[in-house]
Amino acid sequence: MSTESLAYPSSVDGACCAPLVRQALTADEATDLARTLKAIADPARLRLLSLVAAHENGEACVCDLTEPLGLSQPTVSHHLKVLVDAGLLSRDKRGVWAYFALVPGALDSLAAVLSTAGGATGSSATLSSSC
């Protein structure tokens, strides 16, 4: 799989206002969405998202993440790269380390596509029609 093919900014944006249960997905939309879901459909990568978000200032370097995950640094770096390529984490190189943070709105866009607009949480009846 090419790393480029995981880039997903336009699909995340486009997904914002079209929950899949309310508007039929086209084949292309389904392919893009599946690609992003594959990036997070992995226990280590889900925990990485969770750990990065919980870290001080919402960012973390590989050095902060290997111990809590119990994985080697190359393995953690690989998972971080998949999440960056999927548009879910940003990467900022500072000195020796790269620091990773959630891309604002990316997980929420994904959540919005999966949501049935209010069933479970009760608050999406107010979903804006212009996002």
Place this chain on the structure above:
Amino acid sequence: MSTESLAYPSSVDGACCAPLVRQALTADEATDLARTLKAIADPARLRLLSLVAAHENGEACVCDLTEPLGLSQPTVSHHLKVLVDAGLLSRDKRGVWAYFALVPGALDSLAAVLSTAGGATGSSATLSSSC
């Protein structure tokens, strides 16, 4: 992969109030969540969820789904089974056909785990502590 291992009701329920970016996922929670995400991280299965939801009365049989997807009936049946095993679709056998419908709340629970509950979009200060 055993089909039993895809069953996910308790995890979907448990996921309701714990967005992964607000509460660190345990290894077990991450494994369960990844399993469900894998079930939907497939273009055909995403389109099936979308088609079933859009169908008359919110339910459809394989006979309704093969043509829009352009896949054979055995292939569509396989994908439907993965979605049923993941707790996302229900299956009701009536006469010759089985009818599939979204399990109420299942996709929303998944969306709730991925949502940052407004963090990234600037409104998370108002997140209720009792969902």
